[in-house]
Amino acid sequence: GDSVTQMEGPVTLSEEAFLTINCTYTATGYPSLFWYVQYPGEGLQLLLKATKADDKGSNKGFEATYRKETTSFHLEKGSVQVSDSAVYFCALSFSGGYNKLIFGAGTRLAVHP
Amino acid sequence: SAVISQKPSRDICQRGTSLTIQCQVDSQVTMMFWYRQQPGQSLTLIATANQGSEATYESGFVIDKFPISRPNLTFSTLTVSNLSPEDSSIYLCSVVGRGLNEQYFGPGTRLTVT
8 A cells, every 4th residue: 555654763963964854655656745844742734745756845944856766755954953853754645635644654853952 | 824723732531431622724625634643653544524424434443433523614523432541642633725735734632541
């Protein structure tokens, strides 16, 4: 079945370090891909999305490119801040937002000053 | 994006009782979903709340345990029935955004069953 695999956490970085969180997917078709972020004690926020191959989603300095050839959607940020400490979820869905989201396990990021 | 509120934000309930969670959206939306996030885990879809018809449940979730109502295009409730400690989770509702290709989530309801 369709699934999402994320790198295990926690990921611990110093402030201003480069961030990569790997995400790969298995799907029978061409899904839309998303990154959501969950800050401590809060609900999920949509961080960025890409709806077709080679699309790049970006927001708040974060970027991810939809790579069909490697079935990947890795999240990157050039310089992380303490305020980026959160859990990051990669997810896919079909039919745009009308179908269910299938989430990865989540990756916890801790950024230290 | 839509503004979504949930009530209650958290609750502690005794085994065998039920909890009803409300989800209110500030605009009319076609699709509403209910997810469960067990402690330290990812999110799993419970059901899709359909306006004017019965909810559509995912495998492993049944209407008797998780009855859902969707009386109009801005409101839905999820009831978690006959609570057990295994039901301790965060329950989140989500809606499809105007762009029709993303979902937005409410703040969640943290349920603890003792």
